Amino acid sequence: MSRVLALALLAAVVPFPGSVAAQAIPERPEDLRFAPSVFEPPPVSGLRFELGNGLPVYVVPDRGLPLVDVVVALPVGDRNEAPGEDGLASMTAAMARRGGAGESGPDELDDEIDALGARIQASSSWGRTVLVLDSGSEALDRGLELLASILFEPRFDEARVEQAKENLRVSLLAEADDPRAVLEREWLRLVHGPASPRSRRLTQASIAAFDRDALARFHRRHWSSRGAVIAASGDVDAEALVARLDELFGGWEPRPPEAAEDPKGLPQGLPVESAEPAAPAAVSPGWWTIDRPGTQAALAFGHRGALFDSWDDPGRWALMLLAEILDGPGAVSRLRSRLQLEEGLTYRVLTHFSLDIVTTATDSGRNRGMGEFRVFLETAPESTVEAASVVLEEVRRLLRDEVPENEIATARQSLLARLPLLFDRAEAIAGRYAEDELLGRPHEYWAVYRERLLAVTAADIREAARRFLEPEESVLLVIGGRKATSRDRGFDELRDALGDPRAASG
Template sequence: MYQVTRLTNGLTVATKEMPHMASVSLGLWVGVGGRYEPDALNGVSHFIEHLLFKGTKKRSAKEISQAVEGIGGYLNAFTGEESTCVYSKARHDRFDELLEVLTDMFLNSKFDPAEIEKERGVIKEELAMYLDQPQHHVQELLTETLWPDQPLGRPLTGTEKTLDAMARADLLNFLRTHYVTGATLIAAAGNLSHKRVAKVVARVAPRFPTGKRPRFVAADNAQTRPRCRLFTRKTQQTQLALGIRTCSRHDERRFALRLLNTILGENMSSRLFQVVREDRGLAYNIYSSLAFFDDTGDLVISAGLDTDNLPRTLKLILGELRRLRNAPPTASELRRARDYVVGQIDLSLENTESQMMWLGEQLINYGKIIPAPEIKRRLAHVTAREIRDVARDFVRPERLNLALVSPLKSENNLARLLRF
């Protein structure tokens, strides 16, 4: 059973009791990420995430790691467009120690100038590493193409320019104004008691800075024709990412989109995998994926292939998108897609870490917990015609965006293919 307690200062505590488990997973979430950043501070959320590991008033960076790893646990973090999370996992009887380490990192990090400079260099190396990977670079390029000149289109890591310009005062000011109780959630899952977790958190809650969750800049979805972006570099393959702007996570059509994505390219029995790889051998891997945000979303088709096969592969991809618009999937195809998604939901909630992640994502993104059985019920009611209709809503020329990292010198001939 999921339980949620909202403390008087605005801090939220959520748990999933799993008494049969040996572990407990704990996450300290903040409903702030890349799209909350002004242009000049692009990458500040990710920078702060790194610096939370670099020493507090009573622990060095090494001692932070030792405090968790020394009790048989592990510690990690991530930054997204709309949230940041620092999390850990250990044996259930070590919960108090995990909570003490995470709150120490969150409340007492020193942001030592020497550590800031070191980490600035580390993040630049991370940025260079991603740009050296064409399959990652093409996704960054697509993001810029889907959401030009706005926060959603900027890299979460920031750029060399913004990283170089970011001062300690900028980091501390963003932390002070954004990492507040109204945006903060402590989520835990495992062999625990909600009552006890809420009581322990309540003791440290007064130390958290109070405030309401900040707002972000709304997405600008203006687009009147297909867009194509090419980055020319000497590579063995062309990396392709075709993005389609869709709807937000609050839109009822998201359930039909989830099944459409499975039919299109989520697994090895999908249409794209069968047509492009199995039938014609044009790519080693091709897949589609969904991303939902608070006010918009996207469906992305990704592939790596021989440059000579690019026009043919792109025509096949567009042919499958056209097919989704023209006719509903068969009853058996719909059944398989639904069974796959339902199975993936169940498998994704098997352990304490995945349950903690579910809690955090639900409460940060929706402000409430939508139970898995309710999501499965909604998926069960999606019809084949609704899948066709949602394809007609979103698979349109003015929503198409193509990004390529390739030896090609020009994308002009490809841009003409982005038509229905």
């Protein structure tokens, strides 16, 4: 190809400088403007199936590669643990996979999964337990059989249980020297109270109580098909897969015979009071410190999270935008702008808002929980007080002033721009709609997502701030040496809002 022809072809696809008017770059990120983003979530019709026992299954075929992903999710987790059972939900999930299943001992099970070129994992968190099968399509049938065996017939091999307990003991000892772990433990206690399920932590005593009988008992009580859901994606024929799943999982009982509930229908181990909406204030508000000298200090600021009766609560949509403005991952983040870009007080700030839904119907006890609003950052000890005062100032500003329209528009567009990423592949689509089922979130939530965000006004955001932010009823927990509470800039503001710093038990 001649040089002239090559340049001509290049000119056809790449404008030369000056051929397109340069777009002015604004001085601040909140002044950025984006083209309207209009995304329609993929329709759920044709993706949802039911097994003979009513268990919902979402299947999204993708023949691009000979791989299949199958997830079984149960609405069971830490919240189902009774006092003294701390960590039992996670231990049960881990040992269901690692402790053998059906006729296979743990080593045999590991070897067969490896021979298939597959992977099966099981884990548990606050409100859910998931079992995941990743397999080649040719090995899928046997992989599903092994998955069902782990789900229904875990052996909880005693030697594997003892090995896992020893590993937990070592990890727990290491946590005592980890400032972040200490901060997390004490934060939960101060915000939620020592009796809350959120505050219960793994201890040497709870580890000692783990044995095969305890794991098997938790499995019998809580691992049922009630509220469970299956998501599958990859190189599959949907109808053929559902037929096979029905053979393996269609007889799964919705409630084990041993399961017990209290009179209000709450799952065993979940306190009745956690079902009632609560004010966001922390249980033990104030300025708390943990004396751990070091080259860095860390702090957490916030209180209990908002609770909503509906996924479509107008305050929830407003709070989503408020969270994005305060410290979202998009172009607008007041905390990141102040703490990192303008004042250089930290290299990382993380903010979390819970947007939990509370339901009172007997069949929806799985959705109850108590979340939180938390700002976490690390900084130099001598900068801790100033950094904390900036956080307090920015939270108060949301209560005091309406957010400018251009800032709202940028935050809204950031949220809308991330929406397609939630449905960007077959695995994500199946998982998202299955999660809807697990959480009781209507599929229509995604269809109205853009419309609801567009309807939020500056007045709505300020009302959400007044409804859900309680800076004077918050916990400020600082871990660091004496410099972390020195009388630097911002000390008086923090003391006026939260009182004098007090020693926490961490």
